[in-house]
Amino acid sequence: MFSRRLSLFNALLVVLLPMTFTAHAQYNALHIPDTISGTTFNLNLKDTFVQYKTGNQTITAGINGDFWGPTLIFQKGDTVHMNVHNFLNDSTTLHWHGMHLPAVMDGGPHQVIPPGTIWQPYWQVKNNAATYWYHPHLHTMTEEQMTKGLGGFIIVRDAAEASLALPRTYGVDDIPLALTSRTFDASNAFKYLPGPYGDEMVVNGTLKPEVNFGKQFVRLRVLNAEMERGYNIGFSDNRTFYIIGNDGGLLDAPVSVTRAKLLVGERLEILVDMTGDATGNSIDLKAYNAGQPFGFPGSEPGTTGAFGSLLNNTDFNILHINVVAATTGAITSLPASLVANTYLTAADATISRTVNVTDGTPGGPGGPGTPFSLDHTPFALTTINKTVSLNAIEKWTVTNNNVFGHSFHIHDVEFKIISRSSGPVGSHESGWKDTYYLPVNESVTFVAKFDDYADALHPFMYHCHFAPHEDGGMMGQFVVTDPAGIAQTEQRGADYTIYPNPVNGKLYIAFNDPAMKAYYITITDVVGRTVYMLPRPQLTDGIDMSRFKAGIYFLQLTDEQTKTTTTKKFAKE
Numbered sequence: 001m002f003s004r005r006l007s008l009f010n011a012l013l014v015v016l017l018p019m020t021f022t023a024h025a026q027y028n029a030l031h032i033p034d035t036i037s038g039t040t041f042n043l044n045l046k047d048t049f050v051q052y053k054t055g056n057q058t059i060t061a062g063i064n065g066d067f068w069g070p071t072l073i074f075q076k077g078d079t080v081h082m083n084v085h086n087f088l089n090d091s092t093t094l095h096w097h098g099m100h101l102p103a104v105m106d107g108g109p110h111q112v113i114p115p116g117t118i119w120q121p122y123w124q125v126k127n128n129a130a131t132y133w134y135h136p137h138l139h140t141m142t143e144e145q146m147t148k149g150l151g152g153f154i155i156v157r158d159a160a161e162a163s164l165a166l167p168r169t170y171g172v173d174d175i176p177l178a179l180t181s182r183t184f185d186a187s188n189a190f191k192y193l194p195g196p197y198g199d200e201m202v203v204n205g206t207l208k209p210e211v212n213f214g215k216q217f218v219r220l221r222v223l224n225a226e227m228e229r230g231y232n233i234g235f236s237d238n239r240t241f242y243i244i245g246n247d248g249g250l251l252d253a254p255v256s257v258t259r260a261k262l263l264v265g266e267r268l269e270i271l272v273d274m275t276g277d278a279t280g281n282s283i284d285l286k287a288y289n290a291g292q293p294f295g296f297p298g299s300e301p302g303t304t305g306a307f308g309s310l311l312n313n314t315d316f317n318i319l320h321i322n323v324v325a326a327t328t329g330a331i332t333s334l335p336a337s338l339v340a341n342t343y344l345t346a347a348d349a350t351i352s353r354t355v356n357v358t359d360g361t362p363g364g365p366g367g368p369g370t371p372f373s374l375d376h377t378p379f380a381l382t383t384i385n386k387t388v389s390l391n392a393i394e395k396w397t398v399t400n401n402n403v404f405g406h407s408f409h410i411h412d413v414e415f416k417i418i419s420r421s422s423g424p425v426g427s428h429e430s431g432w433k434d435t436y437y438l439p440v441n442e443s444v445t446f447v448a449k450f451d452d453y454a455d456a457l458h459p460f461m462y463h464c465h466f467a468p469h470e471d472g473g474m475m476g477q478f479v480v481t482d483p484a485g486i487a488q489t490e491q492r493g494a495d496y497t498i499y500p501n502p503v504n505g506k507l508y509i510a511f512n513d514p515a516m517k518a519y520y521i522t523i524t525d526v527v528g529r530t531v532y533m534l535p536r537p538q539l540t541d542g543i544d545m546s547r548f549k550a551g552i553y554f555l556q557l558t559d560e561q562t563k564t565t566t567t568k569k570f571a572k573e
């Protein structure tokens with residue numbers, strides 16, 4: 001949609017204003033993703049295309065659009081229901097990065113959504129107000145599917161954040177920025193192999209973006225949505241800006257910086273003080289990536305080859321900013337303090353674990369070309385690498401005595417970084433985190449509490465967030481188990497009845513044993529194709545079959561307690 005708007009804009013410049021605005025013609029209006037609020041979120045994933053360049057359109061994938069997806073706005077405490085409909089030609093998954101939720105709703109590599117299938121996870125929002133995101137997580141396919149453009153922002157709002165005098169008019173003084181880069185091949189297709197680094201900056205799907213900032217404080221929610229590149233952000237006039245939030249919440253107070261590093265998967269909320277800027281002036285948000293030490297992703301000097309890119313080891317523009325008049329109700333001062341966080345400390349932890357970056361080295365155990373791994377154990381869907389007890393507070397030390405930097409992410413929790421072997425933990429990462437930079441020759445220790453959700457069957461992931469590394473197997477998985485829950489397990493048949501049969505509208509389930517509960521329902525059609533995935537369905541309202549074609553279907557129901565699966569056949573008229 002934005003691309004069509006751009007073409008029209010460019011056409012107007014050419015036809016009506018041939019000379020006047022040449023300085024502006026090099027920029028395109030920054031795309032601001034649409035928002036969805038409330039408690040029901042319809043997300044349609046589809047293959048599509050965007051007219052990025054003259055000539056061929058670029059094949060992309062989008063969610064309710066052409067590239068990237070809508071921003072989901074959640075209120076803390078609400079139960080949110082997702083209707084994820086996969087119209088892609090491939091299977092996929094959709095992971096809610098940073099959300100604390102049941103593993104069966106997490107959208108990791110186990111919750112595969114086949115083409116044509118509807119997946120309906122739901123959960124109560126327990127996360128703090130902050131910026132999160134969602135993206136595909138299909139093992140070995142994450143880089144390809146993210147490169148096509150699948151992903152989107154999640155903004156959580158809560159009472160503590162709402163009580164602060166912060167900019168929060170979406171798209172006006174509260175602007176999401178998804179940073180990534182792409183290389184186009186000769187036929188204008190995105191290249192994602194062999195190298196992970198794009199030649200051209202892409203923000204919210206826009207090439208060479210520009211945006212207007214009023215003369216006021218502007219809040220940016222910056223996400224590194226790259227495949228691998230890190231960003232060392234700053235402004236072209238080296239102005240001080242203020243970090244107010246990390247991945248999982250606001251900081252205690254704003255932290256003043258002139259540069260901040262943001263690795264893949266990390267988010268930073270910043271405030272930019274534009275009150276002293278003159279209307280009509282412009283500045284640039286830039287990546288100061290020149291001169292970063294080797295191991296910082298994108299520091300490689302080459303412009304071609306597997307790890308080459310025109311943006312490597314250089315300073316480049318992210319976003320062109322034009323100063324305009326302040327909006328009504330503009331925020332014109334910096335809050336002195338934000339929220340009162342009670343962070344976990346090392347003393348809270350009762351278990352210590354280690355994770356080591358391994359392989360990926362020419363001389364490593366697997367020989368040349370070995371992908372990176374964690375603890376010499378390449379990811380396998382059937383291997384549970386760690387078992388965590390429900391409510392445990394754990395200290396994880398991740399060590400990278402290997403050849404290159406990484407971005408470490410763990411699902412389920414927001415944690416507190418308590419130490420870095422290279423020196424003090426940066427004030428820019430002093431808040432709640434779920435992803436962090438793990439430079440080469442460094443150990444990072446964090447403390448996390450694994451509360452609320454135990455499930456011995458569905459694991460959570462921990463991994464490098466560089467898409468090629470994750471796809472290559474630099475990932476492990478853990479289950480959170482509740483020893484009390486296991487003790488109560490009893491033998492029981494999965495005895496239930498489905499009605500009416502045949503069904504026209506809603507299908508209902510009657511359990512003959514009142515202790516039975518549906519853990520998972522999958523509905524397949526007569527050729528075995530999955531059409532409906534219902535994790536922990538709330539069955540009181542029935543299962544809506546009205547959108548499915550007439551025919552024979554099979555309902556497979558897994559019982560919560562026994563994990564026994566029983567199949568029933570039914571007809572849809």
Ligand code: C2O
Pocket residue numbers: 095097135137265409411461463465
């Ligand atoms: Cu952003 Cu395991 O993911």
Ligand code: CU
Pocket residue numbers: 372405406407464465466469470474
């Ligand atoms: Cu990595």
